[in-house]
Amino acid sequence: MSRALRGYRCSRCGATWAPDARRWRCDCGGGFVLDDEGGGDAPAPVSLGAGSTPEVPVVAAGRRLRAKLEFLAPTLSFKDRGAEVLVGLAVAVGAERLVADSSGNAGTAIAAHAAHADLPAEVFVAASTSAPKLAQTEAHGAAVVRIDGTREDVAAAAVERVRQGDAFYASHVHNPWFWEGVSTMIDELDPLPDTLLLPLGNGTLVLGALAGLRRRGAVGRCRIVAVQASACAPIAAAFAAGADDVAPVVGHATAAEGIAIAAPPRGANVLAAVRATGGRVVTVDEPAIVAAGDELAAQGLYVEPTAAACVAGAHALTDDDGEVVVPLCGAGLKSA
Numbered sequence: 322m323s324r325a326l327r328g329y330r331c332s333r334c335g336a337t338w339a340p341d342a343r344r345w346r347c348d349c350g351g352g353f354v355l356d357d358e359g360g361g362d363a364p365a366p367v368s369l370g371a372g373s374t375p376e377v378p379v380v381a382a383g384r385r386l387r388a389k390l391e392f393l394a395p396t397l398s399f400k401d402r403g404a405e406v407l408v409g410l411a412v413a414v415g416a417e418r419l420v421a422d423s424s425g426n427a428g429t430a431i432a433a434h435a436a437h438a439d440l441p442a443e444v445f446v447a448a449s450t451s452a453p454k455l456a457q458t459e460a461h462g463a464a465v466v467r468i469d470g471t472r473e474d475v476a477a478a479a480v481e482r483v484r485q486g487d488a489f490y491a492s493h494v495h496n497p498w499f500w501e502g503v504s505t506m507i508d509e510l511d512p513l514p515d516t517l518l519l520p521l522g523n524g525t526l527v528l529g530a531l532a533g534l535r536r537r538g539a540v541g542r543c544r545i546v547a548v549q550a551s552a553c554a555p556i557a558a559a560f561a562a563g564a565d566d567v568a569p570v571v572g573h574a575t576a577a578e579g580i581a582i583a584a585p586p587r588g589a590n591v592l593a594a595v596r597a598t599g600g601r602v603v604t605v606d607e608p609a610i611v612a613a614g615d616e617l618a619a620q621g622l623y624v625e626p627t628a629a630a631c632v633a634g635a636h637a638l639t640d641d642d643g644e645v646v647v648p649l650c651g652a653g654l655k656s657a
């Protein structure tokens with residue numbers, strides 16, 4: 322007999338909730354984390370084979386890094402790790418349709434895994450999203466809803482759709498089961514490096530990495546250096562100011578569309594995660610993003626600008642950062 326699913330705990334008021342098909346945040350408006358004390362099982366993933374990605378050495382900013390090829394995933398981004406668990410949760414709670422909002426890759430990953438589970442999906446995106454990501458999402462049978470507006474407008478439209486209807490909100494930003502899926506990347510690191518150089522938009526990779534480090538008892542041994550595009554860097558600003566919460570910024574255009582998040586809903590959780598590891602948040606400008614993409618391509622690795630942005634963060638590393646793993650999170654053809 323299977324046990325109950327592990328539940329949620331509100332990161333604001335501490336209330337606990339059992340996962341169900343409709344609830345995506347606490348009645349107080351606070352965001353969920355997984356409840357570590359209540360027991361219960363993880364949902365069985367709906368797997369298309371994500372994970373077990375290879376590592377190759379690369380050189381960036383004159384420094385040797387261990388690059389983990391996270392773009393070698395079913396839909397060509399690391400988001401598949403989270404999507405397989407989140408869609409597994411949707412199946413476990415009896416959801417009949419999914420709604421997601423995304424800057425592109427999360428929606429694609431949800432669409433693919435929903436298709437595999439035979440669940441209909443609606444994916445809300447900004448009209449400006451890279452055409453290949455939209456083509457990929459539509460190919461999986463998802464209804465793509467293009468919103469003329471900011472990433473925040475896209476999220477608001479998805480939330481309104483969830484509020485009105487009967488859909489499960491398959492949100493990579495709000496649902497901690499997504500991060501739990503992402504955390505498997507940390508299990509695969511052998512040896513664990515001194516530093517993880519991670520891209521940072523909404524922070525699902527940062528939060529997933531923290532969950533994985535916790536599981537390995539390694540939070541004090543491996544720091545997270547998170548990278549934002551200087552054109553849209555609200556979490557870097559909050560980190561530099563020593564703040565506990567993130568104030569929204571007016572984001573400017575960046576080639577790194579996957580991390581262009583001006584008002585990250587889980588910003589406070591992300592700041593706490595980076596600080597828990599003794600890490601920091603750094604920024605990279607547009608020329609550095611282009612240069613890092615060129616440098617990787619010259620070594621045989623073709624990635625999207627959002628993935629290159631993370632590698633560009635190598636400029637901010639010091640000798641103290643020791644051995645570094647950097648995930649290459651999205652394939653280059655996604656932004657062609």
Ligand SMILES: *Cc1c(COP(=O)(O)O)cnc(C)c1O
Nearest residue numbers: 426522523524525526579650651
């Ligand atoms: C989603 C994404 C990111 C950033 O992840 P967040 O969870 O928003 O911090 C980085 N790189 C790629 C390629 C992505 O798709």
Ligand SMILES: [Zn+2]
Nearest residue numbers: 331334347349
């Ligand atoms: Zn609450």
